[in-house]
Amino acid sequence: MIVAIASGKGGTGKTTVAVNLALSLSGDVQLLDCDVEAPNAHLFLQAEPAGHEVVGIPVPEVDGDLCNQCGECSRLCQYNAIAVLGTSVVVFPELCHGCGGCALVCPENAIREVMRPIGVVEEGHARNVHLVQGRLYVGEALVPPLIREVRAKGHEEGMVLIDAPPGTSCSMIAAVRGSDFVVLVTEPTPFGLNDLALAVETVRTLGIPFGVVINRAGSGDDRVKEYCAAESLEILLEIPDDRRIAEAYARGLTLVDAIPDIRPLFASLAAQIEALPPITAERPAEKSLAHVRP
Amino acid sequence: MSGRDSLSTSLPIAGAQAMHARVPELVVISGKGGTGKTSVVASFAELAHDVVVADCDVDAADLHLVLAPEILESHLFVSGHEAVIRQADCDSSGTCKAVCRFDAVMEIERPRGFVIDPLACEGCGVCVELCPSRAIDFPERTCGEWFLSTTRMGPLVHARLGIAAENSGKLVSIVRNEARNAAAANGSSMILVDGPPGIGCPVIAAVTGAAGVLVVTEPTVSGAHDMERVLELAAHFQIPAAVCVNRWDINPEGAESIEARARNHGAAIVGRIRYDAVVTRAQVAGRAVVELGGGAADDIRTVWDHVQRWMEG
Numbered sequence: 001m002i003v004a005i006a007s008g009k010g011g012t013g014k015t016t017v018a019v020n021l022a023l024s025l026s027g028d029v030q031l032l033d034c035d036v037e038a039p040n041a042h043l044f045l046q047a048e049p050a051g052h053e054v055v056g057i058p059v060p061e062v063d064g065d066l067c068n069q070c071g072e073c074s075r076l077c078q079y080n081a082i083a084v085l086g087t088s089v090v091v092f093p094e095l096c097h098g099c100g101g102c103a104l105v106c107p108e109n110a111i112r113e114v115m116r117p118i119g120v121v122e123e124g125h126a127r128n129v130h131l132v133q134g135r136l137y138v139g140e141a142l143v144p145p146l147i148r149e150v151r152a153k154g155h156e157e158g159m160v161l162i163d164a165p166p167g168t169s170c171s172m173i174a175a176v177r178g179s180d181f182v183v184l185v186t187e188p189t190p191f192g193l194n195d196l197a198l199a200v201e202t203v204r205t206l207g208i209p210f211g212v213v214i215n216r217a218g219s220g221d222d223r224v225k226e227y228c229a230a231e232s233l234e235i236l237l238e239i240p241d242d243r244r245i246a247e248a249y250a251r252g253l254t255l256v257d258a259i260p261d262i263r264p265l266f267a268s269l270a271a272q273i274e275a276l277p278p279i280t281a282e283r284p285a286e287k288s289l290a291h292v293r294p
Numbered sequence: 295m296s297g298r299d300s301l302s303t304s305l306p307i308a309g310a311q312a313m314h315a316r317v318p319e320l321v322v323i324s325g326k327g328g329t330g331k332t333s334v335v336a337s338f339a340e341l342a343h344d345v346v347v348a349d350c351d352v353d354a355a356d357l358h359l360v361l362a363p364e365i366l367e368s369h370l371f372v373s374g375h376e377a378v379i380r381q382a383d384c385d386s387s388g389t390c391k392a393v394c395r396f397d398a399v400m401e402i403e404r405p406r407g408f409v410i411d412p413l414a415c416e417g418c419g420v421c422v423e424l425c426p427s428r429a430i431d432f433p434e435r436t437c438g439e440w441f442l443s444t445t446r447m448g449p450l451v452h453a454r455l456g457i458a459a460e461n462s463g464k465l466v467s468i469v470r471n472e473a474r475n476a477a478a479a480n481g482s483s484m485i486l487v488d489g490p491p492g493i494g495c496p497v498i499a500a501v502t503g504a505a506g507v508l509v510v511t512e513p514t515v516s517g518a519h520d521m522e523r524v525l526e527l528a529a530h531f532q533i534p535a536a537v538c539v540n541r542w543d544i545n546p547e548g549a550e551s552i553e554a555r556a557r558n559h560g561a562a563i564v565g566r567i568r569y570d571a572v573v574t575r576a577q578v579a580g581r582a583v584v585e586l587g588g589g590a591a592d593d594i595r596t597v598w599d600h601v602q603r604w605m606e607g
Binding site for chain 2: 008009010011012015035036037038040043044076078079097098099100101104105136138139140141142143165166167168169170171172173177189190191194195198201202205206219220221243246247249250251252
């Protein structure tokens, strides 16, 4: 069972829900922190490190002795990542998406692929949680390939939680696609509502069942609840607007540890997640690009 | 603010902009989402008198909820291509599935064949090129829309990225370019940019070549962690950075230490904003915090004064 925790708006409490849900589940759980631009779950779990791997994307390297500057590679490339300039071929690795097309179409077999590192995948353990997180190198633009590497570490069996990046663009899709259920975290404000509606549209497009968690319940207005009622969306949990929560979060404490009367809320969410119907549909396997290394 | 002048002259400036003196851009970012970027930008827009506002958080844009724009122009954002199999011509060779590195090709049972998941297609064209029966079309992809609007606080350029769309960085670049055109046309003194969260493609597109970035953070472990990543990003692109701690009184010692960490990264500290329920009330009312007044509004005014002085160097 793969459950993704997502939101349109940032800062609504995805990581809070993911970490506290993970700690409230009865068995072992894998938590994949796919917010590789701002990975935060480790700050709350303080996991014992258990592995570290540099990951990258395959980019072309041209053998100047074999290349005859025919230009087939640059004709195919949709990202302007390879170009014939005079008598040589220039590669712009930071523009390359790693599709491998240039190497396939090169009639002289002059292109081989080399890995360009874009970040690391780190693993660790804390209590019942096996944490896998991606960490994008600062200055790197291309996020989905690293997310796919984190996803590729996900177990086939058992419970897998995904902490997704905010938004509704390609990064969020890379994190959420192929999951069995999505928990959309929002807050009862106009910004929260606007971005929840975008996230709902996205998850519906993906065809994945989902429910809503309202964080800081009671702080804004009732429009999120009215929207959920109008759209027949299930509200899985409401986390109250409580200064103790904000203060515990600020210090890096988990709510289930710091505030005992919050525990039943996450226990109830955990019970709902554990009671989800078993998976029937086949899902796309996330494949790591590491295997294309020549 | 050292380095700003050399930056604005050394960066490539597209087309028409090269003819105008470049209007400085202040980009508000955070790393972590939900720290209050949009509330701060909306208030700055109210306090400033001659700015153009650009909402570069294109996949979860919220500024329009406060600025209530009247849209003057809307334009489709067409970017890249997507592969589409013509079922009638497909001979089920499976080549597309074999060559696709993005798991975008699905095998279907009835009728037996292949389809491409548009949400996963990266638009690389490799399947189009290698399909033995040439059965794959490669149309352009509409990835969203951008708008030029007028608001009670001045011109606003904003956008909406299509659901699950790619190329958010490119849309961010378009929004910034159009904001520069609007600023040149209006003789504006500054462009205020509401940036996206994170440090990846859209953030890089939002900050490169800007006069300065203001990092709005919060005194939490994640706020501090993500602030440091975004300050490293600003340093990487040699953009001067300032930091403002929002909701500082949730964790006063945390605010202290986050400011120390920011100084270590060479950032200027431009003030603190207290926790104040009026921030949410303003959002609910569709107003900027400074339009309602109160403690947080006073703090934001002070931060704006400091930011202006810092921008002037």
